[in-house]
Amino acid sequence: MAFNVRNTNKKYETAVLDHDVLRYKVINIQNLMIPMPDGSRLQANMWIPEDVYLKSLFTVGCVIEYLPYRTDVTILRDSTRHPWFAGGGLASLRIDMRGSCASDGVLKDEYLKQEQDDALAAFDWVVSQPWSNGNIAMFGKSWAGFNGLEIAARQHPALKTIISLMSSDDRYADDIHYRGGCLFASEMAWWGSTMGVLAPRPQDPRLVGEEWRTNWIQRLNSEPMVKTWLEHQTRDSYWKQGSINEDYTQVQIPVLAVGGWRDCYTSAVFRMVANLPNESTCGIIGPWVHEFPEIAEPGPKIGFQQLALKWLRKYLNPEEESSLDLPKLTAYIQHPTSIVDSYTFREGDWVSLNSEPNKSTNLPLFLTQEGTLSRDPCTLKKHVSGVLSHGLFRGTFCPLGFFGDFPADQRYEDSKTTTWDSSAFDDDLCLLGEPIMRLCLSSNKKFANVTVKVEDIYPHxxxxxxxxxxxxxxxxxxxxxxxxWLEPGRKYDVEVRLDVVGIKIAKGHKLRVAISTCDWPQNWPTPEIPTIEIEKGELVLPLLNRNNQVSSPVFENPTIMKGIPNELVKPYGRSKTVSYDYSSDKWSLVDTHDSGCVKIVDYGELTGTYHGSWNQNNLTIKSDDPLSGFIENKWRYEMGRKADNWDIKLETRTTLHSDRDNFYLTQSLKAFENDDKVFDKVWDYTIKRLFI
Structure with missing residues (x-):
């Protein structure tokens, strides 16, 4: 997670612009310290027109990106984006959250109320500045997309709009901790380990002086976030705080919600477009991974920086006339593409709707006893169980587009499931929306996890x-x-909601439904493997409703600004293997990311600063023993500056396993300063399983 800007696909490269193309000459103010009411300070970088900051010729609106990932790391991407907004006539502010980088304090958890309170205080500071016109916007991806929504719900009068990319309105049901009430085994453990190494990174002594070491020890001693996440296994007040779907009406300003079909948070775009009250709220969904659309793959990329600037100026400079009028939803309908080719580009078509997709426009397909999908309702009596090695070829839940991220050919998986296939389609079928599987079933246990997959069978x-x-x-x-708990043998009518889709099923292709009660490591296995009996099954497919289709916006070509000079000290590396040990009947998934190391060559006080990381995820399970599931996540992080003889290393190891009644969570953290160990601690927790 070094936040390098990947622009390596020569066939679909993003143009890099020099600063002389900007409307206004931009200056960069480094290491601003924004005061908080309790005396703490948040560190920030700002880009702003020179005519505003030095000459006071006019005032400007301010767009804010608010993150915990350190400005001395994200500067590699910040410098490709924030100058564009400033050169277009705004102040663009990148703020480090409390406990991050040179900001005071300790980063204790995600999306706390304190995080929102600090943002509101930062807004007060912004509007008090002589360069401010009193209007603020927020933008950001992932964490900054989440907190933009949460802060918008607090209704600060200066906040006029937000751009929220690859984020969610629901912290419990649509994030990386729990999904469908299942413990999202691989993602929660990995993200907990990730924050275990990112959160305790120290302040920079060049910016705060010798007090950095005292604060660092406080950060190192902070309890692991993952412990809190694992303690809250149901949708309680912990998750409701910050979930804007608890009351959409609290977000009254316009929201531009952006997602990607290869991202993990795309369903939220549909919900926000349907439920947020401001009529100008709209959504855009491309074929992208978890990345900004001007550099994301697979292509086509779009000129998102140009679009974002037009959106921001519309609401931050209301005195100007804006011709920007986006449809309610614009989505890219993907055409069939091989898995290998889909990493770089998806053929397809942009479509736009003047309202949310019509939920009544759908195609029902019914499960049959013979293992087919029928257009006619029917009953069946099908026993479905699972094999614990099912799910190992699912791919990365939140992909950044590296090879090995996307789901593999499901022929590797489907022999471990129960499947139903349609006949070949006589015509193209365009889907846009949320598929739903309705099941009438019973279980032989008091618990059961059910996974449903929908797949496209390519005829060639x-x-x-x-x-x-x-x-x-x-x-x-x-x-x-x-x-x-379930009553064994009793019939239940349930709905399994699937990820939203925007795809063309081509003539001659078939659809497959695959169902299993095991899905490792997407969910933590139940204490025993259940068998369910399905008596009815209806897959409801959302058809693209062309009756409310309107003209799609014409996106400009993708561009970024030329970033700060940097040196790749160590290249990126990735390996991902699935293996089976016959002697122990054990399956293993080992996913290793080496993010390399990057050094800042020329950027004020940060010149010479380097950051690099390596992490490995080891997930093992036996085919028929649900209590054998074991996850180990390891991280190494390095940062420092040779000129100051300042070298920091952090190492974490997180493990998770269970018995019938409890989860067993361990996280260790070691810290080194110039190769001297200064911290070594292990946290061990036993946490009761609650309906999982």
Whole structure:
């Protein structure tokens, strides 16, 4: 997570602009310290027109990106984006959250109320500055997309709009901790380990002086975030705080919600477009991974920086006339593409709708006893169980586009599931929206997890491409807040909601539904492997409703600004393997990311600063033993500056396993200054399983 800007696809390269193309000459103010009411300070970098900051010729609106990932790391990407906004006539402010980089304090958890309170105080500081016209916007991806929504719900009068990319409105049901009431095993453990190494990184002594070391020890001693996440296994007040779907009406300003079909948070775009009250709220979904659309793959990329600037100026400079009028939803309908080719580009078409997709426009397909998908309702009596090695070829939940991220050919997986295939389609079928699987079923246990996959079977080579999936912990069938055990043998009507789709199923292709009660490591296995009996099954596919289709916006070509000079000290590396040990009946998934190391060559006080990281995820399980699941996540992080003889290293190891009643979580943290160990601590927790 070094935040390098990847622009390596020569066929679909993003143009890099020099600063002389900007409307205004921009200056960069480094290491601003924004005061908080309690006396703490938040560190920030700002880009602003020179005519505003030095000459006071006019005032400007301010766009803010608010993150915990350190400005001395994200500067590599910040310098390609923030100058564009400033050169277009805004102040562009990148603020480090409390406990991050040179900001005071300790980063204790995600999305705390303190995080929102600090942002509101920063807004007060911004509007008090002589260069401010009193109007503020927020933008950001992932964490900064989440907190933009949460802060918008606090209704600060200066906040006029937000641009939220690859984010969610629901912290419990649509993030990387729990999904469908299931413990999202691989993602929670990995993200907990990630924050275990990122959160305790120290302040920079060049910026804060000798007090950095005292604060560093405080950061190192902070309890692991993952412990809190694992303690809250149901949708309680912990998750409701910050989830704007608790009350959409609190977000009254216009929201531009952006997602990607290869991202993990795209369903939230549909919900926000449908439920946020401001009529100008709209959504854009491209074929992209978890990245900004001007550099994201697979292509086509778009000129998102140009679009974002027009959106921001519309609301930050209301005295100007703006011709920008985006449709309610603009989405890229992907055409069939091989898995290998889909990493770089997806053929397809942009479509726009003047309202949310019509939920009544759908195609129902019914499960049959013979293993087919029928257009006619029917009943069946099908027993479905699972194999614990199912799910190892699912791909990365939150991909950045590296090879090995996307789901593999599902022929590797489907022999471990129960499947139903359609006949070949006589015509193209365009889908846009949320597929839903409705099931009438019973379980032989008081618990059951159900995973449903929808796949496209390619006729020319037999490749089976995953297009959507979802899962449900059956004890959460009525409520994520108040789960209930199943009564073995009793029939239940349930819905499994799958990831939204925007795709063309081409003439001659078939669809497949695959169902299993095991899905490692997407969900933590139930204490025993259940068998469910399905009596009815209806897959509801959302058809593209062309009756409310309007002209799509014409996107400009993708561009970024020329970033600060940097040196690649060590290149990126990635390996991902699945293996089986016959002697122990154990399956292993080992995913290793080496983010390399990058040094800042010329950027004020940060010149010579380097950051690099390496992490490995080891996930093992036996085919028929749900209590054998074991996850180990290891991280190494290095940072420092040779000129100051300042070299910092952090190492974490996080493990998670369980028995029938409890989870066992361990996280260790070691810290080194100039190769001298200064910290070594292990946290061990036993946490009761609650309906999982």
């Amino acid at each position: 080579n037999g490749e089976i491409v995953l297009i959507s999936w979802g899962q449900l912990n059956m004890t959460h069938r009525n409520s994520d807040e108040l789960p209930e």
